[in-house]
Amino acid sequence: MENYCPECGKELVWNNGHYFCGSCEKAFAKQAFCNVCGAELEKIRACGAVNYFCNSCNELKSKSSARYVFEEQKTCQSDTIFRWFG
Ligand SMILES: [Zn+2]
Ligand SMILES: [Zn+2]
Secondary structure, X not given: OOOEOOOOOXXXXXXXXXXXXXXXXXXXXXEEEOOOOOOEXXXXXXXXXXXXXXXXXXXXXXOOOOEEEEEEOOOOOHHHHHHHXX
């Protein structure tokens, strides 16, 4: 799956535990939301596969049915980012 920056539309790169846009110089976290009720989904790892659970619907959701939103990471990790990207 390709991931694009919600602000400029450029492709995000996976870096050090988050998605990073080299153009905006911003880090993003990918959050999964229920496609039915819009609640944030809980990530469940089982047998190597990742599934999502909606506490509101009380239902297991597949990765493909979830809605994904990129949220800007406010934590200051610019030191790490600049080391990686020169
Ligand atoms: Zn961007
Ligand atoms: Zn739901």
